[in-house]
Amino acid sequence: MELNIVRYILIFPLLGFLVNGFIGSKLGNKAVGWIASITVLLSLSISVYVFIQLLSMPPDARLITDTVYTWINSGSLTIDFKLMVDPLTAVMLLVVTGVGFLIHIYSIGYMHGDKSYSRFFAYLNLFMFSMLLLVLSSNIVLMFVGWEGVGLCSYLLIGFWYEKDSAANAGKKAFITNRIGDYGFLLGLFLLASAFVSKGIFTLDFNTMAAHISLISPQVLTIVGILLFVGATGKSAQLPLYVWLPDAMEGPTPVSALIHAATMVTAGVYMIARMNFLYVLAPTALEVVAVVGGLTALYAATIGLVQNDIKRVLAYSTISQLGYMFMAVGVGAFSAGIFHLMTHAFFKALLFLGAGSVIHALSGEQDMRKMGGLKNKIPVTFAVFLAAALAISGIPGLSGFFSKDSILAAAYASGHTVIWLLGFITALLTAFYIFRLIYMTFYGESRVDKHAAEHIHESPKVMTIPLIILAVLSVIGGYVGVPQLLGNIVGWHNSDLFVNFLAPVFHTMPEHEMSVSTDSWLMIGSITMAFLGVFFAWYVYLKEKMQPAKHAAESFAGLYRLLLNKYYVDELYNAIVIKPLMWISEFFLWKIFDVWVVDGTVNGSAHVTQWASTKLRKIQAGDFQVYVMLFLIGAISVLAYFVLR
């Protein structure tokens, strides 16, 4: 069905960007914040409308398109500016506009008093536009426009406080790291395009590609799948390109919540889900996705165990949770990956915004060693934070439980026992580091600086109301995807609404049957891990007042330092890539090769000519025109040779 209202989902945030970007500073902060938020609210409303339209259609025909114009038309390629909404897009639209809207509202309060208020909201609207373009695109090239657009906004917003060198560096690092990933992505795109073009298919439309994917050889699909995934490791911060995300915390906290937790960083997961028709035929590529996802999940969680900056803990947690999502899509459980993407958007956005509220209350303090005992001083923040922490830990009944459980079940059922084990261990670590954060921040004695302590205050309503809404979503958001195992207990058939809704989009992998008892045991296992993690955190950080942590840090000093310094990966990249490249460029290529060899040859031949011409002084009048004349005579002699020979 063609529905031209879809484009307005994009147009409103774009208008907001233009208005705030051009005349925002003259409008006054109040107007700026509300204009930005209302444009997103409008996008949200249209998204809901489109979603309802979609539901009214028969499940197998749920597709709404909106062709705007032909964008690129060259040779064999035609790339349309065409939007499409299918169930997968619809889920993404609701998450992006919904969470996006709440974060816009929150930002009105959080950014209050910043001197670049209108610039902030202009960027935020531009981000919404780009992210929505990314999920609405009906072809892979247009998706890449959104893909790069969100990268740009991420860069601009990480470097928002550009006067801070650390922020400026972090912004640049994010953009360049992403570009490395994009290089892989582009090569994958080119390979895919040339494969289709050679079969006479001149469009890179997702649905057209899906219909003809069987024409392409599995080897090509495998390489394409891996190359596209390289792009995803950049955008979604997976091994080995995750290094930009922790630094990205230099951006304002609402940005961390919106871009670096809930939406942009999940683009890689979305991309793989969108390209599922390709990945199901490229099992090796999927295997790579699953392994990288699993390793990243565990790896980032271990770093998260020892970080002291509240936002850094959440950053590593995000990397780790994204690893879960890749694990899911990597074992072919696309719905589970997207399900976790959604619940994670709720609780991780909430954790970041909650952290922002804590930071706000403490006049900018981010070090958890200087927090503690905030439970009663900022009760609303505490309550919502606790809800999010329980959700991410996978405590039964909350959203994270359902999505994480479906990932682990799928990993196990598909025979990826090692991947499952990685996820299983990570579940323990997740609960541990997040409750470590809770206990260090909200419980125990206050370690807050005297000066900051005097100013502790709960955030204004404009901030707390979005928090409360997100808390509600974090708690109940999982009930749209209750596993059938649990649904059966209460006699609810088709309890897994989420999977059923998305089913028409995904090309299924071979089904893996699992006995009810295995499934139950798995679930009990992961619940146990969650509670164990919470218990350990409670024991170490509350009951024993961090003493065991100190002992552990002392007795395993090497390991502790390794984790604290994030496995020295930044230092490693610096030493083996950045420094040598700069050295070669500066000294070898520029100062030796370019100046001496190339230009030296040019000037040298000039000098030889000059030396020769001093010997021929008699015909040299020192006049430029004479040189030209001589050249011409020479030319004519050559000419004469050819004519007369």
Next chain:
Amino acid sequence: MGFQENLLSIIIFLPLLGVLFGAFINKDNKSAIKWFTLIVSLIEFIVSLFLVIHFDSSSVGMQFTEKYTWIPVYNIDYRIGIDGLSLLLILLTTFLTPLVLLGSWTYIKKREKEYYLWFLVLETGMIGVFASLDLILFYVFWEAMLIPMYIIIGVWGGPRRIYAAVKFFIYTMFGSLLMLVAIIYLYFAYGAQTGTYTFDLLKLYNLSLPLSTQIWLFAAFALSFAIKVPIFPFHTWLPDAHVEAPTGGSVILAGVLLKMGTYGYMRLAMPLFPIAANAFLPYLAVLAIIGIIYGALVAMMQPDIKKLVAYSSVSHLGLVILGLMALNIESVDGAVLQMINHGLSTGALFMLVGMLYERRHTRELSEFGGIAKTMPVFATIFMIATLSSIGLPGLNGFIGEFLILIGSFFARPIYAVFAGTGVILGAVYMLRTYQKVFWGKITNKANEDLKDLSAREIIVMIPILIMIVWIGVYPKPFLNIIHNASESYIQYVKPQAAPIHDQQSTVPQMPERLK
């Protein structure tokens, strides 16, 4: 004589006519000179838009052709005409010239009258090059255009301007004399084969020469254009010329003059000598790729912003050459579009660097830092030019880069694998520069009270920004203009019949000589 029949001639000579009238203006009446030349160049731009209105993008071959006998003894004619390639390059010229003139108003502080009039002379020369269809006429314009640029660098340039100007002149002259010899050889060879002697380019396309001869002739043309582009390793005149040239000179040099090299490949060297071209093609592609990576790496370490942009041009034009060598519609469309894009983005960057130089009289990166705070409008415009230069999707640079890379991938995947690293390196050197100039705290006192752009400076930048966004968002009109020129080029150069993935091709039959 009628407006439409002679439209192209009018466009070529209108600036020169302006010079004739402008010569009567008192040299001390500076504002009269400035306004007069600006208005002439604006009229020129408006007249050039008539080309677009009357251009038929569906027809193959040259349009707006004119022919007058010039030197009948040698059958040298005044023969002009344009296709989509020439059209866009002429428009780029007439578009950039008024902006450059207006942009120079406060930059040039001596001998203003000569400066502005030389620019109009230059404009005639540049348009003449893109419109000539007679090789001698082409050569005359080609050389004629060197003189004003030589003078602009040599008189209004920086401290080492004489060195840079002479290097620019001699280097280019060296190449073009080789070309002249080749042109004259062609004349006689065609005469020997057909009995008629002519410099008519379109006729010479049909000449068939043995490989051994083609190789020498191709080498002469190719070297001449390689210096102009410049293709690695003939690029070292470029950073010197740019660093010393006044802002206006740099903008035109990078924006238009370098395109004459790529234009020369597409219009002359490759289609005139297809057999040799195919033999040299892989080597040129490799040099282009080396240029892409090498230019970017060297740009990355430059302490002088202008030098950095100059090396980045080596990188960008390497991409254009690669597109021309990959020989498919996508890559050639992309290459032509990228010629325009580079003119816009690098033109904008040189313009902006010039504005900074006017304020601080230095271009050393280390002198700056944190000026986004004092010059927010400038910082924003610079950011857009930067993003255009690094090929951000949604802006013009992406369309060109994407088409060139995907086309070269179709030709040979390995080309795109190497050339694609430019995508990463471009971001590295541009963002590094941006950070050093605009971000961080203001550490240098001299930057504390820099004035943001004036209304005039903003007016200079806005048209370029509009084009940057337009081509990025809706490139179709431009691609339509380019399309037939790309197809003809491929038909002339490509040894086999119709290109592999092009069924809807509407190009005439293969030239006889290749069968």
